[in-house]
Structures are given as C-alpha cells and as structure tokens.
Amino acid sequence: MTLLALETSCDETSAAVVRDGQVLSNVVSSQIKLHAEYGGVVPELAAREHLKNLLPVAQAALAEVKISPAQLDAVAATQGPGLGIALLIGFKAAQAVAFALEKPFIGINHHEAHLYSPWIGGCDAPVADFGNFQPNISLIVSGGHTMLVLVASELKHRVLGGTIDDAAGECFDKTGKLMGLPYPAGPIIDRLAEQGNPAAFDFPRPLLHDTNDDFSFSGLKTSVRYFIRDHPELLGDRQKVADLCASVQAAIVEVLVKKTIRAAKRAGVRCVTASGGVTCNSGLRKALATACGKNGFTLRLADKSLCTDNAAMIGILAERKLRMNQPLTALDEEIKPGWQLA
Numbered sequence: 001m002t003l004l005a006l007e008t009s010c011d012e013t014s015a016a017v018v019r020d021g022q023v024l025s026n027v028v029s030s031q032i033k034l035h036a037e038y039g040g041v042v043p044e045l046a047a048r049e050h051l052k053n054l055l056p057v058a059q060a061a062l063a064e065v066k067i068s069p070a071q072l073d074a075v076a077a078t079q080g081p082g083l084g085i086a087l088l089i090g091f092k093a094a095q096a097v098a099f100a101l102e103k104p105f106i107g108i109n110h111h112e113a114h115l116y117s118p119w120i121g122g123c124d125a126p127v128a129d130f131g132n133f134q135p136n137i138s139l140i141v142s143g144g145h146t147m148l149v150l151v152a153s154e155l156k157h158r159v160l161g162g163t164i165d166d167a168a169g170e171c172f173d174k175t176g177k178l179m180g181l182p183y184p185a186g187p188i189i190d191r192l193a194e195q196g197n198p199a200a201f202d203f204p205r206p207l208l209h210d211t212n213d214d215f216s217f218s219g220l221k222t223s224v225r226y227f228i229r230d231h232p233e234l235l236g237d238r239q240k241v242a243d244l245c246a247s248v249q250a251a252i253v254e255v256l257v258k259k260t261i262r263a264a265k266r267a268g269v270r271c272v273t274a275s276g277g278v279t280c281n282s283g284l285r286k287a288l289a290t291a292c293g294k295n296g297f298t299l300r301l302a303d304k305s306l307c308t309d310n311a312a313m314i315g316i317l318a319e320r321k322l323r324m325n326q327p328l329t330a331l332d333e334e335i336k337p338g339w340q341l342a
C-alpha cells in the first residue's frame with residue numbers, strides 16, 4: 001500500500017510517501033526563519049507559507065521516489081490538533097487529491113502520530129519497527145505540548161497528564177528570549193548548556209513532587225525572569241550565560257524525566273518513548289537514557305529528524321489504521337483544531 005501524507009498543523013510544511021511500514025520519502029520545509037522575527041509562530045503567516053510550499057513539497061516527496069499520484073493507494077493528512085488556518089491547507093489539499101484520485105482518505109490526530117515516530121527508524125533506515133512494539137509510557141514534548149500518554153497497545157491509549165500552562169519547549173524559548181537569545185531558543189540553550197554548570201543556579205522544579213502526571217513551566221519562566229532582572233550583569237558574561245542555560249535545562253529535564261519514569265513505574269510498562277521537538281535536547285536524551293537504564297526500561301527515542309513535526313509519522317499511522325480496517329474520513333469532514341487525544 002502506497003500512501004501520500006501531508007502535515008501542516010503548525011510551522012512545518014511536510015509531505016511523505018509511505019509504503020508497507022517504510023518511509024520512502026519525507027520532505028520537511030520549516031518556517032522557523034520566517035517566524036523568528038516575531039518571536040513565535042504567526043498563524044496567518046504560517047498558513048500563507050503552507051499555501052506557497054505545499055505543492056512543491058508534495059511534488060518533491062513524490063519525485064524523490066519516482067511515484068506518480070496515480071500510483072497512490074490512499075491519502076492522509078493531519079486533521080488536528082493545531083492552528084486552524086494552517087491545518088486547513090494540508091487537510092483540504094489532501095481531501096482534494098483523494099477525491100480526484102478516488103482513493104481512501106484518512107485524517108490523523110497529530111499527537112497520536114507522535115506516538116509512532118519513536119518506532120520509525122532514523123533517516124538511514126526509515127522502517128517502522130512494530131515487531132518490537134511494547135506497551136509504553138510516551139512523552140510528547142514540543143513547543144506547543146507536554147504530555148504523558150499510556151499506550152496500552154496500538155490505537156489504545158490514554159492521556160495521563162499534560163501541561164497546565166506553558167509547554168516545555170515554550171519554556172526553553174521564553175527563558176532564552178529573556179537571555180537575549182533568538183527564537184527558537186531551545187536548540188541554542190541546548191548547545192550553550194554543554195559548556196555550563198547545571199548546578200550553578202537553582203531554579204524551581206514545578207509539580208515535581210505532585211503525584212499527578214501534569215506539568216507546569218510558567219513558574220520556572222517567571223523565576224528566570226526575576227533572576228535576570230536582579231542579576232542583569234550575568235548576561236554580559238559568556239560563562240554565566242552558559243551556566244544559566246545549563247541550570248534552566250537541568251530544571252526542565254529533571255521534571256520531564258522524573259515524572260515520565262514515575263508514570264512508567266505506576267503503569268507497570270517496561271518501555272518508555274519520547275518524541276516532539278524538545279526530544280532533540282541532548283540533556284533530555286541523556287537523562288532519559290540514564291534513568292531508563294537504571295530502572296530497567298527499554299527507551300525508544302524518536303530519531304532527531306523525526307522529533308519535530310513531519311508527515312512520515314502521519315503516513316505511518318494512517319497506513320497502520322488502514323491495515324487495521326479503521327474507519328476512513330469523509331471527504332467533507334472538517335479540521336479539528338482542538339482535537340485532543342482521548
């Protein structure tokens with residue numbers, strides 16, 4: 001079965017061709033530079049950029065593997081959650097392609113697709129490894145979301161908790177902005193933190209000791225704001241900025257890792273997975289690996305190329321759903337910007 005999948009839920013325009021559990025191509029056009037001067041994603045600009053890039057991106061994904069639209073067996077797209085006017089572009093385009101080709105169409109929940117990215121190999125071996133699929137606790141952590149999901153089996157999952165205010169990626173980006181770093185600051189904090197002392201400054205670990213699976217990062221951001229207000233001279237010292245980055249990162253990572261491990265222990269699963277843009281963070285990857293090793297959990301981290309938003313995960317999930325005879329999505333169905341995982 002050969003599928004074309006489109007993803008336009010936020011600021012990445014992506015198209016992928018997937019066949020029999022294998023990602024044949026996955027083209028991603030990121031809008032990061034466009035939104036950088038505004039310090040965050042501007043929905044109207046994102047939609048216009050998707051409009052401009054979607055066709056070339058889809059054509060590139062097909063051309064890369066020499067597949068013509070007529071050879072497609074199905075079409076998929078992200079239906080939600082996401083920015084309404086951004087979702088509309090990819091979803092409606094995919095419905096139109098499915099209509100013209102008279103092929104099945106399937107609308108995909110973006111978060112459910114994130115649950116699949118850890119099971120897709122890296123760029124060199126982009127095959128979905130469902131042979132090793134196990135019940136797991138999945139951390140989805142990005143600029144828009146921070147959530148823990150219990151995946152009992154494929155298509156059977158339950159959201160255990162999420163952020164009650166800012167997402168972890170937002171916390172990286174906003175604290176970075178306070179330090180004068182450009183958007184998105186997450187990857188820059190990651191790089192600077194390598195030279196810094198994570199114990200230099202003590203920032204709060206919000207909700208760490210609460211027994212629920214929720215997260216909160218706005219208090220940490222406020223604490224960094226006051227700290228910088230009271231010690232503005234630190235920003236002129238490269239080493240101190242590195243220490244600040246390492247200390248902020250350590251606080252975010254400790255909360256993410258400890259709460260993930262606690263949820264995995266409580267759920268009785270033996271496997272932990274993680275995906276979403278913040279999963280690119282080297283401190284988080286290392287800390288998850290250490291904690292999982294210590295507690296005897298198998299760890300599946302999405303390949304860095306598949307942590308951020310991509311159509312490969314949409315296509316892989318859509319194909320699994322089609323193979324499991326899940327219902328198709330009608331061609332007159334609408335986007336679901338607020339579609340939460342059950």
Ligand code: KG4
Binds near residue numbers: 141143145188308
């Ligand atoms: O999944 P994603 O591309 O988009 C959505 O938010 O939907 O994630 C982007 C987020 C941004 O907040 C960015 O700063 C963060 O992921 N991020 C990182 C790293 N790479 C990306 N945060 C910390 N360390 C990184 N290496």
Ligand code: ZN
Binds near residue numbers: 110114
């Ligand atoms: Zn995402």
